[in-house]
Amino acid sequence: MSVKRLWQALVAGALLVLGIVAVPNPANAWSCTTIQTQFMYFEEGTPIHSAPRGSSSVVGILGYEQPLDVNGSCVSDSGLQWWRVDVGAYNGYAYDGYRVG
Secondary structure, three states, X not given: OOHHHHHHHHHHHHHHHHOOOOOOOHHHOOEEEEEEEEEEEEOOOOEEXXXXXXXXXXXXXXXXXXXXXXXXXXXXXXXXXXXXXXXXXXXXXXXXXXXXX
């Protein structure tokens, strides 16, 4: 556990014991903003995740370089850029490092 996460857990525990406030789960500390739908190209083999973090489950993998409908800009809990995408029958998140161009 990182020092930051340990500190967050200690503060959250202290606040809960005092009955002051409930602190959000740092495991879900990512945020997304809805953007106007646009096309972005992603590399062949890009994994599409269920949440904007690399440790989340993979819901699909792009078979070839293709444009995707992007409708959200997300920042993961580790500060990395992800995109909320629509890929055929499923929705998910693609890491910006796989974006082409």
